[in-house]
Amino acid sequence: MTGTIDISIDKIAKSRVEEYDVNNVPFGKCFSDHMLVAEYKDGKWQTPYITPYRDIPMSYAMSALHYGQAIFEGMKAYKNENGQVSLFRPLENFKRLNKSALRMAMPEVPEEIFMGGLMELIRLDSAWVPSSETGSLYIRPFLIATDEAIGVRPSDTYKFVIITCPAGKYYSEPIKVLVEQTYIRAVKGGVGFVKAAGNYGRSLYPTRLAQAKGYQQVIWTDSETHQYVEESGTMNLMFVIGDTVITPALSDTILSGITRDSVLSLARDWGYKVEERKISIKEIVEAHKNGTLKEAFGCGTAATIAHITAIGYEGIDYQLPALEDRKFSPKVDEHLRNIRKGKTEDKFKWMMAV
Ligand code: PLP
Ligand code: COI
Numbered sequence: 001m002t003g004t005i006d007i008s009i010d011k012i013a014k015s016r017v018e019e020y021d022v023n024n025v026p027f028g029k030c031f032s033d034h035m036l037v038a039e040y041k042d043g044k045w046q047t048p049y050i051t052p053y054r055d056i057p058m059s060y061a062m063s064a065l066h067y068g069q070a071i072f073e074g075m076k077a078y079k080n081e082n083g084q085v086s087l088f089r090p091l092e093n094f095k096r097l098n099k100s101a102l103r104m105a106m107p108e109v110p111e112e113i114f115m116g117g118l119m120e121l122i123r124l125d126s127a128w129v130p131s132s133e134t135g136s137l138y139i140r141p142f143l144i145a146t147d148e149a150i151g152v153r154p155s156d157t158y159k160f161v162i163i164t165c166p167a168g169k170y171y172s173e174p175i176k177v178l179v180e181q182t183y184i185r186a187v188k189g190g191v192g193f194v195k196a197a198g199n200y201g202r203s204l205y206p207t208r209l210a211q212a213k214g215y216q217q218v219i220w221t222d223s224e225t226h227q228y229v230e231e232s233g234t235m236n237l238m239f240v241i242g243d244t245v246i247t248p249a250l251s252d253t254i255l256s257g258i259t260r261d262s263v264l265s266l267a268r269d270w271g272y273k274v275e276e277r278k279i280s281i282k283e284i285v286e287a288h289k290n291g292t293l294k295e296a297f298g299c300g301t302a303a304t305i306a307h308i309t310a311i312g313y314e315g316i317d318y319q320l321p322a323l324e325d326r327k328f329s330p331k332v333d334e335h336l337r338n339i340r341k342g343k344t345e346d347k348f349k350w351m352m353a354v
Contacts, residue, residue, distance in 0.1 A: 005116035012052040022166040023132040032128040032164045036117040040107050040158040048117045059148035063155045069145035070197035071100035074301045076136040077122050079129040080342030086351040088340055092258045100194035105154040121162055122354045130166050138167035174307035177232050178215040179281055180206055185220040186253035193252045228278050235298030236260035240328050241287045249276040259299040263332050288318045296320055297329045305333035
């Protein structure tokens with residue numbers, strides 16, 4: 001449900017929006033006027049409130065800081081030519097947040113708090129939504145354990161918060177990626193399939209090593225054999241081999257991306273053959289050698305579609321065809337942008353007006 005809920009609103013005295021060019025700000029560094037907060041205590045959710053964006057008062061013993069009982073989501077709002085603001089598939093983020101909450105022994109956030117709070121917040125800060133072709137308002141809902149306690153156990157208190165920031169491109173250029181053969185992102189039975197904060201902290205060191213070698217991102221491989229590709233950085237991975245769109249099948253080591261699902265829906269709708277299955281590096285190298293590897297790209301909310309120009313594996317950089325020779329990924333990128341900007345039919349009813 002997306003109806004109204006009881007929210008107390010403390011509006012900022014003077015908006016800060018004019019201090020920025022919202023169509024031209026670095027990703028994730030400039031935050032909109034307001035934030036939504038809902039607290040969980042005494043076994044229930046308290047009335048949510050919207051306040052001017054501000055720092056959090058907290059104890060140095062706050063459990064999220066020590067043991068990572070913290071989860072988040074990433075989603076976007078778009079502004080069309082008439083100034084109408086819409087969200088892209090927000091209910092999917094709501095459902096995924098609660099999937100993460102369950103796995104991390106946290107209380108589920110009620111739909112009326114997530115959706116009702118989100119709608120109210122985005123309406124209030126609609127001036128912060130970029131109107132540029134590739135701009136959007138990045139929305140970061142998150143849930144953190146707030147007990148002041150050092151014992152390792154689920155917290156009794158939590159804060160659910162939504163902050164937002166205008167965003168342009170996450171990657172300014174197509175990316176070169178390195179197949180990671182030593183470190184891993186996720187293991188069977190672990191938390192790779194949810195958006196737990198620790199998944200991202202652990203990715204930084206291997207990514208830094210890859211960057212020092214001239215790559216922008218790593219391709220994560222399976223933890224048991226390092227032979228099968230899983231994801232790239234914070235994106236799901238797709239390949240076009242021959243005329244088939246192929247992506248690793250979902251498992252407990254892969255995040256079920258909303259962009260991934262959208263790309264696959266469009267591919268199927270356009271008559272492409274789509275395969276969700278295991279993909280070995282050997283198969284990718286073979287396809288490169290026999291000329292059938294046409295495209296590789298990552299997809300995600302922040303990154304949208306990130307074209308991959310080269311894949312580094314065992315000391316060799318396998319170069320991919322030039323962007324102008326790719327048929328599927330530029331088309332899917334443009335089509336998704338047009339749906340989000342209200343320029344083409346929203347056949348799957350993905351957009352929700354605020
Ligand atoms: N995989 C990981 C590890 C991510 O962090 C993300 C980003 O959210 C994705 C995939 C893509 O998911 P989505 O398309 O829902 O943003
Ligand atoms: C997203 O695409 O929303 C992500 O979560 C990536 C992010 C960690 C910047």
